[in-house]
Amino acid sequence: MKNLFCFGKKRFVLLAGLLSIMVFNAYGEKPEAASMEKSAPLGAPVLLAKVVQPISKTILAPDLIGKTRDEAEAALIKLGLKPGSVKTTPSGQGKPGTVVRQQPATKTAMSLGASVDLWVLARPAASTASVKPAPKTATALTPTLQSKQKSLFLEFPEEIAGVAIFDANGALLQRFPSGRSFDITESLIKSKAGRIMVEFQPRSGGGVPTPVPMRGTIPSDRIPFELARYHHLADRTFTVEDTTTIDRHEPGNNVIGSAVQVTAGYYSGEVGGGDAADYCKVTSNHSGFGTLIQIEVKSGSVTLGLYDPTRVYLDANNRKIWIALRPDTTFYFQVSPTGAAAGAYRLAISKNTLTDAYEANDSFAQAKIFGAGRAFLGNVIDSTGRHIGIKDFYKFNVPEPQNLRLEVSGAGLAGGDQATLALYDANGTLVTSTTGNAAGCTLAHDLRAEWSGGSTWPPFPAGDWRVEIATPTAGAGSPKAYGTGDAPACYTQAAGYALTITVVP
Structure with a gap:
């Protein structure tokens, strides 16, 4: 009886095993069905893999x-x-x-x-816009906003005598004579893509529009527009010729706490005599990894001083300064006379968005495949005045122990600055690293010495390895995100740096 029971128990176990195999074959996930993104392998021991091509998404x-x-x-x-x-x-x-x-x-x-x-x-003329009705002097002339060729226009169904644009505080931004279509991109930039008010000008006479401070209410003859949806147009460099803004804020702009807001373009002012200095501030663009802002004295006996977003002094005594900032960050600069007498000056201010085709690739898990596209290398400053360094991760496939050579070139950092390069295996373990110079760095490492013939324990971690390219944020070799004179090439070059991965025989 005992033998019969044992035989029955074995038969039951065998049937259960067969049943589990059938269920797995029907519903189990096969190893090869995994959907992880894989990069192109480097190939045989003597295969050159220069600039690994990206997977098209x-x-x-x-x-x-x-x-x-x-x-x-x-x-x-x-x-x-x-x-x-x-x-x-x-x-x-x-x-x-x-x-x-x-x-x-x-x-x-x-x-x-x-x-x-x-x-x-288009909506019917009777219900064209959902804005406040126009004043009686402009019945049926309700304006609309149109974006064309990276500019913002205020459009009217027929010609009007003129229009004035005000910001949310009642300050005059732009004024136009008669017409139907008006380029208000300058107002978009000056208002930081916020609220503007549109005021019709009288068809005859009426004089010049006067700024009216806003105290929680909007004058009945002004139509409000919210420009937040057009903020991407405000990010572009826009050349304005402004001869009044700086002097209009005298004497308040003689101290940094009352610095006058300016943007990209040309600005004129006067300093010297009883006016010891003019303080101004500039805000970086909304998009991209950051913004390079450059200011140059075009005429006048003055020099420039540079302050970070917390108003800490950085550098001075030069006719050209630059700073790289994170998006939506404000910094300050000072215009000082070189002599005792008062004199006029003219400044040129440019703002250029810093782009990186591979962001976000700041961690091992976010690693990208290096290919075409600008790769930015250089520090930027955030709103606290802290330097933010670059940390880029790229991946490439290593199927077996090979003799690798990795090279970063065209970094474009300032003299004395350094780029670093690190190699991680497929498990995320740091294998080796090196420090280069302002032009880039090179790392050569023979994996065959550590995993000879595949017999070494633990086994070789075949798969997607990572390369980390970075800049230090403090200490020796750390790139400064500001300075006098021309900005380093890393901020201005169109192509960015290059990464080359080679398998050496």
Whole structure:
């Protein structure tokens, strides 16, 4: 009886094992079905892999027809795409205010980050805009906003005698004579893509518009517009010629706490005599990794002083200064006379967005495949005055122990600055690292010496290895994100640095 029971128990175990195998084959996940992104392998022991090509990430363009502009833009951003130009069309099938055409068309393969242009059906004249009604002197002349060729325009259905643009505090931003279409990009930039008020000018006489301070209410003859959706247009460098802003804030701008806000363009002022100094401030762009801001004295016997976002003195006594800032960060500068007498001066201010095609790749898990696109290397300053360094991770496939040579070139740092290079295995363990110079650095390491013939324990960690390229944020070799004279090439060169990975025989 006991033997019979044992035989039955063994038969039950055997049947259970067979059943589990059948279930696994039907529903189990196969190892090769994993969907991890893999980079191209470096190949055989004598294979040159210079600038590993990136994996193309594509997405199908969504169907935006019938959606409102806000709904369409939200859908694009959610999918990793960008809203492109938005145009109003008088014809099309659909409801007014909705998308009736898009380019590229629905289900077109697109790269992540690409733009989709939209055409929105115009509303009937009786309900053109949802803004405050125009004053009686401009009945049926309700304006609309249109973005064209990276500029923002205020459009009217017919010619008007003139218009003035004010910021939320009542300060005059721009004034125009008669016309139908007005480029208000300067107002967009000066208001930091905030609220503006549009005021119609009298058809005859009426004089010059006067700034009216806002005290919680909007004058009945001004129409408010919110420009937040057009902030990307405010990020571009815009040349203005301003001869009044700095002097208009005298004598308040004689101290840094009352510095006058300026932006990209040309500014004129006067300093000296009883006016010891003019203090100004500039805010970086909203987008990108940061903004390079450069200021140069074009004429006048003056020098410039530089202060960080916390008003800490950085450098001075030069006619050209520069600083690299994180987005939406403000810094200060001082204009001082070189002599005792008062004199006029003229400044040129430029703002250039710093871009990096591989961001965000600041960690082992975020590593990208190096290929085409600008790779930025250089520090920037945040709102606390702290230097933020670059830390870029890239991945490449190492199938077996090989003799590797990794090189970073074209770093473009200032003399005395350093770039660093580190190599990590597929498990995230640091294998080796090195420190280079302002031009870049080179790392050579033979993995065959550590994993000979694959017999060494632990086994060789084949797979996606990582390269870390960085700049120190403090101490020797740390790049300064400000200075006098011209900015280092890393901030101005279009191509960025290069990474070369080679397998040496």
